[in-house]
Amino acid sequence: MDFEALKTTVLAFVEAHKEWAPFIVGVLAFCESLAFLSILVPATVLLVAIGALIGASGIPFWPIVIAGGIGAGLGDWVSYEIGRYFQHGAKTIWPMSRYPAMVARGEDFCRRYGAWGIVIGRFIGPARAVVPLIAGIFEVARLPFQLANWSSAFVWAFVWLAPGAGVISFFKS
Numbered sequence: 001m002d003f004e005a006l007k008t009t010v011l012a013f014v015e016a017h018k019e020w021a022p023f024i025v026g027v028l029a030f031c032e033s034l035a036f037l038s039i040l041v042p043a044t045v046l047l048v049a050i051g052a053l054i055g056a057s058g059i060p061f062w063p064i065v066i067a068g069g070i071g072a073g074l075g076d077w078v079s080y081e082i083g084r085y086f087q088h089g090a091k092t093i094w095p096m097s098r099y100p101a102m103v104a105r106g107e108d109f110c111r112r113y114g115a116w117g118i119v120i121g122r123f124i125g126p127a128r129a130v131v132p133l134i135a136g137i138f139e140v141a142r143l144p145f146q147l148a149n150w151s152s153a154f155v156w157a158f159v160w161l162a163p164g165a166g167v168i169s170f171f172k173s
Helices: 003-016 018-033 043-057 061-092 100-113 116-121 127-137 142-172
Strands: none
Touching: 003 018, 003 043, 018 043, 018 061, 018 127, 018 142, 043 061, 043 142, 061 127, 061 142, 100 116, 100 127, 116 127, 116 142, 127 142
16 A cells, blocks of 8 residues: 555544544554654655645544643653663664664764753654664663653654644635
C-alpha cells in the first residue's frame, strides 16, 4: 500500500468512525514517538491531516489532544526504557547502527540539555524518537525525564492538531 492510499484509508476511517479517532491518534502518536518504529510509520502527516479533519467534521478536539499526548508520552517512555535496558548496546541495533552521526548528535544533545532535551527534542523531527532512547542510555534520572516527557507530550499533541482544527474552523465561519 502506498502512502497516499494509507492516508486516504485512515482519514476515511476516522471520518466514518469518529468514536475511534482518539484511539487512532494515540496509536499514531505512540508510533511517531517510539524509537525505530517512528521511521516506519508516517504518523506526522496523518496527525496533521486528522487535525484538519477535526475542524471539518466536528470531531471533539480535546479528547484527540489528550489521546495524542498519552500516545506520545508512552512512546517516549518505552524508548527511554529500551535505552536504559540495553545501555550502549542499543546503538548496535538497527537503525541506530546505520546512523552513527545521528546518534552522536543525539548524545551531544542529551549531554547539553539533560531532561530539557526531551522537551526540545520532541519538536525536532528525527530527534523526536531518538532523544528519549539516548536519555535512557545515559540514565537521565527517571523523574526529570518523566516530567519533561509528559508535559511536552501534551504540548506537542496540541501543536500538531490545533492548526488544522483551528484553520478549518476559521474558514468555515
